[in-house]
Amino acid sequence: MLSDNQKHLLRQAGVELQDIGEHRFCELCRHPQQIDSAADGELVAFLKVANALYRGGEPAISDSDYDFVFLAELKQRQPEHPLLHEVEPEPAFAGKTVDLPVMMLSTDKAYSRDEVERWAARIEKAAEELGKNFADLQFKITPKLDGYAAYDDGRMLYTRGDGRKGQDISRVFERGLQVANQGQRGLGAGEIVVSRSYFDRNLADFFDNPRNFQASVIKEKDLDEHAQQAINDHAAVFYPFALLPTWTGSWAELIADFESHVKTIWHKVDYDVDGVILEIADEELKTYLGATRHHHRWQLAYKENLETAEVRILHIVPQTSRSGRITPVAELEPTRLSGALLSRATAHHYKMVLDKGIGPGALIRLARSGEVIPKIEAVIRPAEPDIPEACPSCGHALIWDNDYLLCPNNLACPAQISNSMEHFFRVLKNNDGFGAASIKRLYEHGIRRVDQIYALNAEQFENMGFGPKQSQNLVDQLLRSRREAVEDWRFLAAFGVFRMGLGNCERLLAHYPLPAIFELSEADIVAIEGFAEKTAAVITEGFANIKPLFDNLMALGFNLQASQAQPDENAHPLAGKTLVFTGTLHSGSRDELSKQAKAKGAKVGSSVSAKTDYLVAGDNVGANKTNAAREKGVTVLSEQEFLALLNGDTA
Numbered sequence: 001m002l003s004d005n006q007k008h009l010l011r012q013a014g015v016e017l018q019d020i021g022e023h024r025f026c027e028l029c030r031h032p033q034q035i036d037s038a039a040d041g042e043l044v045a046f047l048k049v050a051n052a053l054y055r056g057g058e059p060a061i062s063d064s065d066y067d068f069v070f071l072a073e074l075k076q077r078q079p080e081h082p083l084l085h086e087v088e089p090e091p092a093f094a095g096k097t098v099d100l101p102v103m104m105l106s107t108d109k110a111y112s113r114d115e116v117e118r119w120a121a122r123i124e125k126a127a128e129e130l131g132k133n134f135a136d137l138q139f140k141i142t143p144k145l146d147g148y149a150a151y152d153d154g155r156m157l158y159t160r161g162d163g164r165k166g167q168d169i170s171r172v173f174e175r176g177l178q179v180a181n182q183g184q185r186g187l188g189a190g191e192i193v194v195s196r197s198y199f200d201r202n203l204a205d206f207f208d209n210p211r212n213f214q215a216s217v218i219k220e221k222d223l224d225e226h227a228q229q230a231i232n233d234h235a236a237v238f239y240p241f242a243l244l245p246t247w248t249g250s251w252a253e254l255i256a257d258f259e260s261h262v263k264t265i266w267h268k269v270d271y272d273v274d275g276v277i278l279e280i281a282d283e284e285l286k287t288y289l290g291a292t293r294h295h296h297r298w299q300l301a302y303k304e305n306l307e308t309a310e311v312r313i314l315h316i317v318p319q320t321s322r323s324g325r326i327t328p329v330a331e332l333e334p335t336r337l338s339g340a341l342l343s344r345a346t347a348h349h350y351k352m353v354l355d356k357g358i359g360p361g362a363l364i365r366l367a368r369s370g371e372v373i374p375k376i377e378a379v380i381r382p383a384e385p386d387i388p389e390a391c392p393s394c395g396h397a398l399i400w401d402n403d404y405l406l407c408p409n410n411l412a413c414p415a416q417i418s419n420s421m422e423h424f425f426r427v428l429k430n431n432d433g434f435g436a437a438s439i440k441r442l443y444e445h446g447i448r449r450v451d452q453i454y455a456l457n458a459e460q461f462e463n464m465g466f467g468p469k470q471s472q473n474l475v476d477q478l479l480r481s482r483r484e485a486v487e488d489w490r491f492l493a494a495f496g497v498f499r500m501g502l503g504n505c506e507r508l509l510a511h512y513p514l515p516a517i518f519e520l521s522e523a524d525i526v527a528i529e530g531f532a533e534k535t536a537a538v539i540t541e542g543f544a545n546i547k548p549l550f551d552n553l554m555a556l557g558f559n560l561q562a563s564q565a566q567p568d569e570n571a572h573p574l575a576g577k578t579l580v581f582t583g584t585l586h587s588g589s590r591d592e593l594s595k596q597a598k599a600k601g602a603k604v605g606s607s608v609s610a611k612t613d614y615l616v617a618g619d620n621v622g623a624n625k626t627n628a629a630r631e632k633g634v635t636v637l638s639e640q641e642f643l644a645l646l647n648g649d650t651a
């Protein structure tokens with residue numbers, strides 16, 4: 001049963017226990033493998049409760065069960081579920097909520113060298129697109145502190161909150177908390193941590209675990225005397241990531257001795273560490289790579305997962321996805337791994353099936369990983385694969401599209417149509433009842449598009465075989481989905497345009513109002529940070545394809561919240577602009593001026609590109625450089641002109 005404190009935490013976080021029930025929640029904590037039997041709603045409710053307890057310092061299950069059993073199950077059932085693509089929320093305290101100076105996200109995770117190499121390959125590609133030499137890039141490794149994330153801007157300390165808005169917890173500094181390493185205030189993101197050896201010696205009798213202790217340090221209520229003592233003894237500190245022990249080197253150096261670099265950094269600090277963080281140092285490339293709603297693409301957490309299993313494949317079942325790509329799903333001899341029973345695994349694509357010999361009878365190695373789970377890590381003994389020739393859903397002949405087998409029959413393929421309709425309701429999130437089973441029935445009765453679903457009344461649902469109560473509920477849910485406010489980028493993402501997931505939709509609509517997206521040229525899209533040339537063509541084509549459906553749905557009147565920052569008369573003239581500094585500056589160091597510009601909402605790059613707005617040229621800058629910038633459409637400013645802008649004078 002849950003403790004009173006745990007129940008209090010849930011109330012504080014606004015997480016409803018009745019969606020799953022206390023009894024069922026505790027039963028699943030003790031017997032994680034029973035999650036197989038849980039309904040989707042139960043699974044989601046379980047995750048929300050577990051997360052709220054964990055963030056409040058009272059975890060009910062181990063991290064490994066959370067990641068590899070419950071979260072993994074959700075990934076398998078509903079890969080697009082928002083819980084998987086957004087920062088896990090922290091419960092709010094009574095206190096001021098403030099915009100974070102920078103986005104504080106979760107991290108993308110890797111459990112094998114293979115995954116690390118795939119991440120590096122994406123970095124290499126982006127570096128190439130920016131004209132940078134991958135071999136020259138510096139990579140950094142730091143220990144991944146397992147504490148309580150916070151951000152220190154020098155004036156206040158904030159929690160990570162939902163990644164965009166956090167809460168003011170400056171009180172911990174008033175309680176005497178020091179910055180680790182004799183560090184100063186204002187060093188940005190870090191974690192509140194407690195020395196592992198100190199905890200074991202002095203705190204283990206009073207707190208269940210360090211997480212429990214850390215949560216108590218930031219609570220608004222009076223501080224526990226042992227916690228206060230730990231702060232006085234400087235055993236509990238705020239550790240800014242900038243001060244962490246760091247390994248730095250090129251990719252070649254990193255990968256040549258990967259295990260040993262990781263191990264050295266992992267054990268460098270006397271705090272709880274649950275992995276290492278890999279990242280690149282190049283600021284311009286970082287800006288270019290950007291972030292999803294969940295993690296920065298320039299950063300990767302490497303964790304260890306020692307449990308693997310050798311499993312025999314029974315057969316491979318091809319499945320047609322929403323986009324027409326055929327996913328190879330291997331049915332396995334049921335095998336237990338990290339607490340869960342595995343009976344299926346996926347291969348990336350059919351090229352891999354072909355190359356590695358993933359056929360019936362093959363012996364493979366499986367590891368539970370944080371990515372699409374579980375997936376085939378390695379083939380120990382290959383077997384002749386079956387490569388399907390026809391789409392398993394519509395029978396259309398398949399074609400190869402790079403590494404993927406593709407069903408090109410996207411206008412009439414039942415799987416593609418049904419999966420797209422299901423995707424719409426799932427991404428929109430503000431409705432219930434349009435899962436795979438309902439959609440299948442609707443499809444069987446001739447429904448092909450979501451606007452047709454919105455046109456149905458209760459009687460028509462009943463005629464398709466839905467019960468009377470369910471029919472009324474579906475009608476209510478459709479109405480609710482139109483009335484309840486929904487962000488315009490989420491609405492756009494629901495259409496499932498290739499390459500337009502939640503993150504990209506949000507990024508695009510920060511620049512253009514929703515109706516304008518159909519007028520965008522490829523060049524308009526490329527000009528936005530984070531969009532590459534190749535994808536822009538696919539995106540404009542995708543928009544053209546959804547236009548008729550989009551218009552039909554808009555006519556129904558959804559309650560859309562526009563995300564685009566309305567042109568603000570009072571906005572600072574540097575807000576949203578990208579600057580590059582060059583030459584000798586007199587009013588401050590380049591770092592100081594960058595900081596001031598960033599504080600006004602500007603971005604600072606390291607070299608001029610087509611995305612730069614201003615080149616701030618100090619002394620001793622050659623005409624070649626300024627002319628080249630002007631040719632790219634960049635405005636060249638003197639230091640004085642820049643200072644005037646910084647003061648708020650308009651350009």
Ligand SMILES: NC(=O)c1ccc[n+]([C@@H]2O[C@H](COP(=O)([O-])OP(=O)(O)OC[C@H]3O[C@@H](n4cnc5c(N)ncnc54)[C@H](O)[C@@H]3O)[C@@H](O)[C@H]2O)c1
Pocket residue numbers: 050051054055059060061062063064066067087088104105106107108142143144145146149150160190191241244277301
């Ligand atoms: N046991 C449970 O019930 C439960 C519930 C929810 C989540 N969890 C655990 O929480 C984790 C997911 O949480 P998350 O979203 O906070 O993500 P995460 O574990 O990926 O951590 C991301 C955070 O790492 C921090 N970090 C630490 N060291 C860093 C460094 N050197 N450089 C940069 N950043 C660093 C940052 O603050 C960042 O916010 C999972 O491991 C999961 O198991 C457990």
Ligand SMILES: [Zn+2]
Pocket residue numbers: 320391392393394395396407409413414415
């Ligand atoms: Zn098909």
